[in-house]
Amino acid sequence: MNLTRLKPYLPSLFFVLALCVLVLSLWRPHAGHHRMEEGDFPNEYVPAVTWPLGYFEVAPEIENVWIDNVPARVENGRVWVDNLTIGWHQLKVRRGDSIEDRGRALYVTPFGPDNFFWVFVTDVHIARFGKYLREVAENGFKLINEIGPAFVFCGGDVTDYALDSEYEGFLKCRKSLELPLYMIPGNHETYIDPDLDHWSEMFGPTDYSVKFGDALFVAANVLGPYRSWGGATREDLEWIDNQLSRDGKIKFFLNHLPVVYSQTTIYTIFPLINRGEYNTCVCRGTEELLEILRRENAISVFGHWHVFDEPFVYENLLFFHVPSLTPNSKGGLIRWLLGGGMMAGGYGFYIFRVENWKLTYAHPIDIRKLEIVREKASDSVVVVRIRNDHPYPVPLNLKFDFRCGASIDGKPVSCVTYGQVSWVRFDAPSGLTTLTVRRI
Ligand SMILES: [Fe+2]
Numbered sequence: 001m002n003l004t005r006l007k008p009y010l011p012s013l014f015f016v017l018a019l020c021v022l023v024l025s026l027w028r029p030h031a032g033h034h035r036m037e038e039g040d041f042p043n044e045y046v047p048a049v050t051w052p053l054g055y056f057e058v059a060p061e062i063e064n065v066w067i068d069n070v071p072a073r074v075e076n077g078r079v080w081v082d083n084l085t086i087g088w089h090q091l092k093v094r095r096g097d098s099i100e101d102r103g104r105a106l107y108v109t110p111f112g113p114d115n116f117f118w119v120f121v122t123d124v125h126i127a128r129f130g131k132y133l134r135e136v137a138e139n140g141f142k143l144i145n146e147i148g149p150a151f152v153f154c155g156g157d158v159t160d161y162a163l164d165s166e167y168e169g170f171l172k173c174r175k176s177l178e179l180p181l182y183m184i185p186g187n188h189e190t191y192i193d194p195d196l197d198h199w200s201e202m203f204g205p206t207d208y209s210v211k212f213g214d215a216l217f218v219a220a221n222v223l224g225p226y227r228s229w230g231g232a233t234r235e236d237l238e239w240i241d242n243q244l245s246r247d248g249k250i251k252f253f254l255n256h257l258p259v260v261y262s263q264t265t266i267y268t269i270f271p272l273i274n275r276g277e278y279n280t281c282v283c284r285g286t287e288e289l290l291e292i293l294r295r296e297n298a299i300s301v302f303g304h305w306h307v308f309d310e311p312f313v314y315e316n317l318l319f320f321h322v323p324s325l326t327p328n329s330k331g332g333l334i335r336w337l338l339g340g341g342m343m344a345g346g347y348g349f350y351i352f353r354v355e356n357w358k359l360t361y362a363h364p365i366d367i368r369k370l371e372i373v374r375e376k377a378s379d380s381v382v383v384v385r386i387r388n389d390h391p392y393p394v395p396l397n398l399k400f401d402f403r404c405g406a407s408i409d410g411k412p413v414s415c416v417t418y419g420q421v422s423w424v425r426f427d428a429p430s431g432l433t434t435l436t437v438r439r440i
Helices: 003-027 134-147 164-176 197-203 234-244 286-296 332-338
Strands: 048-050 055-057 062-067 073-075 078-080 087-095 098-108 115-121 152-154 181-183 208-212 215-219 250-254 299-302 311-314 317-321 348-355 358-366 370-376 381-388 394-400 404-408 411-413 415-418 421-428 431-439
Touching: 048 055, 048 208, 062 073, 115 134, 134 164, 134 348, 134 370, 134 394, 215 234, 234 250, 234 286, 286 317, 348 394, 358 394, 370 394, 381 394, 381 421, 394 431, 404 415, 404 421, 411 421, 421 431
Parallel strands: 048 098, 115 152, 152 181, 215 250, 250 299, 299 317
Antiparallel strands: 055 078, 062 087, 073 078, 087 098, 115 348, 208 215, 311 317, 348 358, 370 381, 381 431, 394 421, 404 411, 404 431, 415 421
């Protein structure tokens, strides 16, 4: 049968399908939650990130902490880190009578909390069916690792249908990332796993908060089941309210679905989504959620729509839509119907920099527009060639497994050294840059 002949009837079919999704989502409106208890932090899924001579916070019930089997100083809920090497460390904690092995649950970053950058990557869409651009996902994670942020959040939709083979593909792709990767589920993950039980077995809690110094990150799940639209229940709002009320000088609210966005998609025919001044994918509890974000002046970061990357300001609140990492999922029927475009996207992630508790940099990075190539010039010199085709600089924190100094056109560049490892830290300007790194 020639499917093209059916095309005139597809808008009606699509409308009926959308109504079915609406009815389904009203019948069973919310995906399951696996909320992290305060005392369960940190753990291998939600690790603590700290800095040399820094600290991380734990719940009052945690009385003792061992880092790499050495007792750590715990004072007023803060665990102090002395003389640890940069990288991963093992944690044990005592809670009441039991000692719990938390595994690889602590990461020491070479950044201080007063000036650091972090990455939000989303919508990796490892696909079982259709075109599977695994190298795009792999290159994306390799590039993020090379850029060297303090930590990374992954905003969900790592699969198309939450199939085991897709998760396996994702786990392989993310292997090249040595940094902490905090996972958030997406609506595609609820297709066949509406309670997110399977997701949680692999990635831990679906809702949690973490702090880096005085920067607070609240990751929440406001998804609907079976890939339907999202919404926040009274219980969700209470949890988000509690978490965003934690102390913090800058606060981020992270989830998969756009809370507020400006772009028009075909779904904006539905008043649940189209609220006049903005569109939303968090269709219930929207005003209450906005009220909490307003009160805490929280910056929202999310993915879902794949294509657009412009920040949106609504009532003085900042909303960042992060484009998808891969163009794997192209929206199938919708794309065919509308002639493409809406769901293609791909090749992107976002870098956010926080300086003295202010957001000072927020830009999308297109992995095709940034290339970092290292060449060994001699035993003591490495030349790094950087091509940045973005119209703005890109922050870099390049790691070298030796003590080094660095320069660009003879001018010295900032270098941070701990032990025998150095990080060259600078903003790569637009165009071509040649960085010379010398062993010292
Ligand atoms: Fe997606």
